[in-house]
Amino acid sequence: xxxxxxxxxxxxxxxxxxxxxxxxxxxxxxxxxxxxxxxxxxxxxxxxxxxxxxxxxxxxxxxxxxxxxxxxxxxxxxxxxxxxxxxxxxxxxxxxxxxxxxxxxxxxxxxxxxxxxxxxxxxxxxxxxxxxxxxxxxxxxxxxxxxxxxxxxxxxxxxxxxxxxxxxxxxxxxxxxxxxxxxxxxxxxxxxxxxxxxxxxxxxxxxxxxxxxxxxxxxxxxxxxxxxxxxxxxxxxxxxxxxxxxxxxxxxxxxxxxxxxxxxxxxxxxxxxxxxxxxxxxxxxxxxxxxxxxxxxxxxxxxxxxxxxxx
Numbered sequence: 001x002x003x004x005x006x007x008x009x010x011x012x013x014x015x016x017x018x019x020x021x022x023x024x025x026x027x028x029x030x031x032x033x034x035x036x037x038x039x040x041x042x043x044x045x046x047x048x049x050x051x052x053x054x055x056x057x058x059x060x061x062x063x064x065x066x067x068x069x070x071x072x073x074x075x076x077x078x079x080x081x082x083x084x085x086x087x088x089x090x091x092x093x094x095x096x097x098x099x100x101x102x103x104x105x106x107x108x109x110x111x112x113x114x115x116x117x118x119x120x121x122x123x124x125x126x127x128x129x130x131x132x133x134x135x136x137x138x139x140x141x142x143x144x145x146x147x148x149x150x151x152x153x154x155x156x157x158x159x160x161x162x163x164x165x166x167x168x169x170x171x172x173x174x175x176x177x178x179x180x181x182x183x184x185x186x187x188x189x190x191x192x193x194x195x196x197x198x199x200x201x202x203x204x205x206x207x208x209x210x211x212x213x214x215x216x217x218x219x220x221x222x223x224x225x226x227x228x229x230x231x232x233x234x235x236x237x238x239x240x241x242x243x244x245x246x247x248x249x250x251x252x253x254x255x256x257x258x259x260x261x262x263x264x265x266x267x268x269x270x271x272x273x274x275x276x277x278x279x280x281x282x283x284x285x286x287x288x289x290x291x292x293x294x295x296x297x298x299x300x301x302x303x304x305x306x307x308x309x310x311x
Contacts, residue, residue: 003048009081011045012074014038015053019071022060079145097291100129102138104152105233106208107278109253111168112151115302119295126291134231142281148292151299153207154279165281168303172274173211174254175266178241184264191219194266200228200236200247207276212248215272237262278303 010031017027018038028035046053053067063071089098099119103112116128131138135152142150143160154167175194183189183197201223202209216222228245230236237257240247246266249257257263280299286292 003045006048009078011041012077014041015071015074016078018042018054018061019063019067022062024061075144079141082146097289098127098129099149099289099291099295100131100147101295102131102133102141102147102150102152104133104135104138105231106153106171106250106253107151108132109233110256111252111278111299111302114305115295115298118298118301119291122298123291123294126294128295139281142283145283148282148286148289149295149299150281152278154277158281162283163281164284164287165279166300167277167279168299169252170274170277171250171252173208173215173272174249174251175268175272176240176247176249176254176257176263177245177266178243179261179264180241181244181246181264183246183266186266188267188269190269191221194246195221195224197244197246198226198228199224200230200239200245202248203229203231206231208248208250211272211274211276
């Protein structure tokens with residue numbers, strides 16, 4: 001008999017627990033079983049598959065490449081089952097299904113909330129779950145089935161060849177300040193004006209930070225010393241309005257905060273470099289669900305709006 005026919009959801013959780021703890025006794029305690037029973041099950045599973053899933057070492061178990069691959073499948077299955085449970089719950093309560101959208105900071109201030117507002121209007125009974133984080137945390141959740149769609153900076157390569165992706169727009173960067181900042185009353189500012197103040201910058205390696213460093217190099221300047229580093233838009237808005245710090249934001253986010261009277265966009269004589277493309281990612285097996293398909297359409301329509309029209 002095919003070994004997959006004998007696997008149950010509990011077995012997948014046992015496998016993931018062993019992967020996480022690296023210790024059979026600890027996993028047995030977590031799973032309310034005994035260490036001998038767990039050890040016997042794992043040994044039989046490896047015999048059925050014909051491959052070693054873990055290396056037995058003095059300090060515990062270490063997954064082999066085969067074990068890592070199988071645990072990855074287990075995570076995906078569990079994610080899909082969790083989505084199915086939540087989808088059925090939404091339908092049972094009179095909804096039209098569930099859609100989970102992950103967003104990084106670049107799209108959290110404009111594109112995703114506008115698309116969500118449109119989705120609520122077009123599908124009032126949909127259950128919508130929004131998660132804001134960084135792309136390195138969101139993409140594994142998408143791959144494992146915990147999220148249906150992720151919107152953020154476009155990656156050079158797909159982390160999983162089974163994912164689908166679509167570029168929504170390219171976004172330049174702007175300098176921003178609090179509303180009472182001394183530079184907020186200027187019709188335009190230059191590099192020397194900006195360098196008179198301390199800055200809030202995105203962490204090294206982020207697209208906005210990379211674009212800023214490139215723009216500085218082109219202008220013959222370097223990053224100021226003693227910058228504040230932050231990857232939180234809300235934290236930055238509050239800090240900018242309670243200090244004379246200068247901040248950097250993507251064009252759409254800067255425009256959205258300006259229209260909300262939360263920040264002032266500082267005008268430079270020349271536009272700064274682009275911080276890259278913004279894209280949405282999703283799994284092909286989820287787009288057949290009505291709520292997911294409609295969310296993708298709303299994201300496309302939201303991204304197509306010019307920033308000044310997205311009110």
